[in-house]
Amino acid sequence: MFRRAFGWYAGMLESRPxxxxxxxxxxxxxxxxxxxxxxxxxNDELHLRRTGSFVFFGSxxxxxxxxxxxxxxxxxxxxxxxxxxxxxxxxxxxxxxPPALITLFWLTQPVLEGKSFDTALELMNENxxxxxxxxxxxWPAAQAINFTFVPPQFRVLFVNMVSLGWNSFVSxxxxxxxHDDAGHVAIGDGVLPNVASVAIEGNPEVMxxxxxxxxxxxxxxxxxxDAA
Numbered sequence: 001m002f003r004r005a006f007g008w009y010a011g012m013l014e015s016r017p018x019x020x021x022x023x024x025x026x027x028x029x030x031x032x033x034x035x036x037x038x039x040x041x042x043n044d045e046l047h048l049r050r051t052g053s054f055v056f057f058g059s060x061x062x063x064x065x066x067x068x069x070x071x072x073x074x075x076x077x078x079x080x081x082x083x084x085x086x087x088x089x090x091x092x093x094x095x096x097x098p099p100a101l102i103t104l105f106w107l108t109q110p111v112l113e114g115k116s117f118d119t120a121l122e123l124m125n126e127n128x129x130x131x132x133x134x135x136x137x138x139w140p141a142a143q144a145i146n147f148t149f150v151p152p153q154f155r156v157l158f159v160n161m162v163s164l165g166w167n168s169f170v171s172x173x174x175x176x177x178x179h180d181d182a183g184h185v186a187i188g189d190g191v192l193p194n195v196a197s198v199a200i201e202g203n204p205e206v207m208x209x210x211x212x213x214x215x216x217x218x219x220x221x222x223x224x225x226d227a228a
Contacts, residue, residue, distance in 0.1 A: 013153050018063040021156045025062030028160045030055040032167025040172050053112035054171065057105065065156045068097070073152055086147040093143055098135045102128055109174060127173055134173075138166055 012020040033054040037043045072093055076085030106124030111117060142162045150158045 010153070013157075017066055017153075021062035021066050021160075022059045023062070024157060025065070025160050025163075026055045026058035028164050029058030029061070029167050032164050033171040035164075036168040036171035036175075040168060041175070050113055050171075050175070053109055054167065056112060057109060061101070062156060062160070065159065068093075069152070069155050072147070076147060083148075086144055089147045090140055090143045094136070094140055098132060098139065102131050102135070105131075105170070106174075123174065131170065131173060134169060138162070 009020070030051050033051045034046065037046055037050070072089040075092055076089040079085050079088045103124070106128060107117075107120055110120040110123055115123075139162075142159070146155050146158050
């Protein structure tokens with residue numbers, strides 16, 4: 001059963017590579033968003049427009065990667081293949097593709113969900129570098145494995161499989177609560193200080209000050225009065 005399904009999929013990659021890779025990428029990007037909504041964020045309801053925007057982005061990304069991987073394969077062959085070829089292909093890929101795709105994602109994904117372009121720019125300014133750093137944790141090693149062990153016709157599929165987890169992270173990142181410049185998380189009309197960093201210090205007084213500066217200041221004032 002599995003061999004038959006895999007054989008059919010391999011045949012589709014040969015006969016209709018762009019459509020097959022587009023559908024595969026769309027399905028796995030959508031699955032990554034569903035996982036983020038239901039498991040990571042624990043949402044009761046599935047936001048279909050959000051999932052649909054990821055499906056659309058994946059349907060565009062898959063066909064884009066087809067010629068790109070052909071280009072990278074040519075680079076690997078020109079330098080002699082083997083380890084040198086893998087290093088060359090991964091270096092070019094990671095120098096060009098992540099910054100371009102991350103920019104494209106933040107300029108389009110929020111708009112597809114109905115947000116304004118100004119909001120998209122704000123989200124990109126806040127999250128672009130975070131996403132790029134995350135990329136360099138995951139993708140250089142994944143692409144090294146891809147170009148070393150995976151046949152060329154299955155390299156986009158391998159990327160899509162790794163992307164199932166990556167897309168969950170991207171979906172969560174693009175929908176987490178916004179932060180202001182002081183590191184506060186927006187809750188309704190107000191802000192809640194992000195106490196995670198100060199909690200690491202294990203200092204209850206610092207944590208109390210982060211949660212309620214006014215109360216902490218009042219308490220400090222009371223201590224000064226007692227001392228006087």
